[in-house]
Structure formats: C-alpha cells, structure tokens
Amino acid sequence: MGQSVAGRVLSVLDAFADAPGTLRLTDVARRTGLPLPTALRMVRELVAWGGLERASDGSYRLGTRMRVLGEAALCPRGLLAAALPSLRALAARTGGHADVAVESGGVALFLVSGEKLPLGATAAGKVLLAAGAKGAFGTVPTVPGTIPPAPGTAPPAPGTASGAAATLGMAPPAAATPGTASTAAAAPGAPATPSALSALSAPATLLPRYTPRTVTSPARLAAQLARVREDGIAAAHEEYRLGELAYAAPVVDATGTPFAAVSVTARTGTPHARLTAAVRTAAAATSAAYAAALAAEAR
Template sequence: MFDGATCLRLTTIAARTGLPLPTALRLVRELVAWGGLERQADGSYRLGTRLWVLGGQVPCQRRLAEAGQPYLRGLRTATGRAVTLTCLDGDRLLVVDELGETGAAGSHLPLHATAAGKLLLAHGPDDLRRQILGNLVRITPYTVTAPGLLLRQLADIRRGSLATTQEERRLGECEIAAPVGPMGEAGPAAALSVTAPSAPAARRAAPILAATAAALTAHLTPPDLITEPRFSGSRRSP
C-alpha cells in the first residue's frame, strides 16, 4: 500500500486499496488503535511501531527456529520427552518450535505458568514482572497465583535454581527450562524446555537439557543471530 512512501493521506489509502472512503477510515482507525499505523499532525498516516517490531522479530525467530531444530531433535531423542524452544513476546511466551505437542509453533503461553516463562520472567525487566504479578490467572489448581510465592521462585532462579513448574499449565505435565543465548541486560534471548509427567522425571532431564541449551547458545553466536527479549508494556493480539 505504501510502496516506499513515508506517509499517505486517507484519500490516497482508499484509492490504492480500492476501498470506499468510510471503510478505509474505519480500518485505518483500527490500525492506529492497534499500533500498525500512526496519525501525523498534518492528518497523514505512516507505518506504526508495532509493524516495525513485528518485522524485526520475524527473521530472528526464523533463524532461531532453523538453528534450533537439530538440537530439539537431539534433546527429544535423548530424553524421550516433549521439548520446546520459546522466546519472550510482549507479556507472553512465544513457541518458536516444539516436538511432542506441548504447544504449537507460533502459539502463546502464559509466563507465570511455564518453566520457560518463569526463567525469562526472572531475568527480564522489572516492568514486565510487575505487570505479570498483577494478573496471575489460575489455569490449574497448582498454578502459582500468590505474588509473594512467585517472586520467591523468580529470585531463586536468578540465584541459579532450576526453572520448573509442576502441573501449573496442564495437569500431568511438569516442566524444566534452561536459558538459550547470551545473558544480556534483559535476560536470555530464548529458553529451551522439557516436559515430563512428573517433577523427578523432568529433573532427570536437567543435565542433557543444560548441555543442549549451551550447545545451541554456542551455535547461535555471534549474538546478533538471535533476538533480545522484547517487552514494551502490555501486549495483546489484535
């Protein structure tokens, strides 16, 4: 639609899209509200920051998924468990790739109820933790919804404890996660996790999980091959 133009008037947008002016106005307003377009002082519109963020994430996530595939297959074979590669996407966990049906690639999972989410949350920005702590939704009877308890778990993770969950997202599933990528100011860029039917079974996978995550991290260097965790306030799907 923009074809290299920096800004467009509403009449130009309507003409280029073939939409009636009232329809174009309604869609443009929806895009402005979502963050896909920005209205300028002169009444014209330009691409919004949401599209720039999405555009910047996609190539990095694709490279991460492609690089991670052999490591996920190896981890899956070595443990016999479901394995998932995830990264932070706003205030949720994005499934970059998975083997074993723990969550379809491209889907989103809650941070507070997943081991990978807790790992990224523990090392992530304070604003993100405050936002999540203010909305701890109970998913199963075992989901941690007490802010004080979750804060203690996150503090333990920062001190080196394993990031784990016990039936907090799904009954009969316990998770363990390890960081992927260099530990920047905003925490690791991604997380690799294993899902097992019990906490002891998940913990038995810890050594091979840690080794696989370290090998994937080494493979991903230099760091610009992977995306830094992204959080800029509340994010909701359009």
C-alpha cells in the same frame, strides 16, 4: 468504500491473534464481521497458501507458513534454525516435547509448537521473567535478597518454566486446553517492601489460575524467579496443564545475557534429574550454535 480483498484476508489472520487454539468457520466470521460465504473463501485461500491448516474436527489454526514468517520476524533471527539440532537431541534423550521460547507481547511464544502461553505458569516463561521479560501483569517485583533483572531486558512469562528462569535474572503439540494433559508492586528491579508484598497478596492482584497447582501469588512467583536466577533453571509442575512437568534453561548471547529459553515438557513422574541435565545441555548447545551462526553471518 468496502474492504479490499487483502484487507479481508488480513482480518482473517488477525482473528487468530488471541485465539485459544483453533477456530471454527463461524468463529472466524464472527470475529471478522465477514459474511459466512466470504469468510469461507478467505479461509480456503489461506489454507491453499499454507497460512492456515484445517484440523481433524473441521476447525482451523495458523499454518506452518505463518510460523516460518513469524520466526523470521523475531528479534533473534535464525534462533529456531540454530536450536533445532539441540531440540531434537533433547527430545530423544528425554522422550518429552522440546521447544525454544521468546517473550512476545507479554506471553511466551514457543517457536516449534507455535503456542503462546503465560509467562508465569510455564518453565520457559519463568526463565524469561527472571531475565526481565514483562508479562501482561507487568514486571514481577523482586523480594529482598534476590537479583534484579538486567537493565534493558524484558521479564519472562509467568506460568512457564522458561518464564521463571527469566524472571530470576537469566538472559534471555496443537494447543491444549489449560488444565488438561495432551497491583501494588515495587518498582521493577527494586526489592519489594513489606507493604508491597502485603498488597500483592490481595485477591485483586492474584495471577490467573490454570490448574490447582498454578502459582497465583506474585510474591511467591518472585521468590521462584530468584531461585531461577540462582540455579539457572526453572520448573513448572502441572502449573498450566495437569499431568505435565516442564523444565527450562536460558539461551544466552555472547555477553552471557539471556534472551530465550529452551524447555522440555514430559509426563509427571519423569525423573527430574534426567530432565534438568538434558535441558541445561540443550540450552548451552543452542547458545553456542546461535553465536556461531551470528559470527558466520557477520563474516
């Protein structure tokens, strides 16, 4: 029995699950195994519904309707709505792109842009890692003297500012090409031994490199995450894309446990003090707004 119409539509959406950004029609047909005319019909239906959007170069990306549905399905329901006023203020204050991220499938999912970025190479991802998020390479071990992740929380994504903050123990624009502008490890939560740290420096256990400034040493990333837990803020200076500077701070629940990260991305050269103060304020305001929304819903 052949695949149903619904099955074909869902297979088209699945084709974008691990896509780097946009896909051309030929890419969709190849990923789904559908004949080109059939893939075209499915894509047109999804564009009309809002599940896909057509880019100026004729390629396709996930549409706003999918982002709305995805946000509704996330564990922190209503987070984006609670964060939007603070994100708008953050963008106006800094001139940068403001976003809020959560860990999803071992990456940092940004709810405004819809991007899925590596935890260890972004500021938001680092916040999430510091909070205990687990990335594609597992939990980044702590180093002697650092604070282990809170039990039951997932580590943030390496490569993002939010990821750094999360790993350090803080509670939790169209996609661009990485690098352009627009395991031997200690048990999770336990200090890494000298032998473990030595093993982590082996080439086979290096983290992915996106730019010349990406932190690829797990031991060095663990040290960054320790600073994130201590300072309550994470940074990523051209670690995922050249020309970009990002800072992130944790969004916490009523118990003070981090579960998300607010981040701001600006051009390299933007005054750091202006960005750090603004992102701290936005993260605190988002935490308060989300708590108030949950309280109102419970009444």
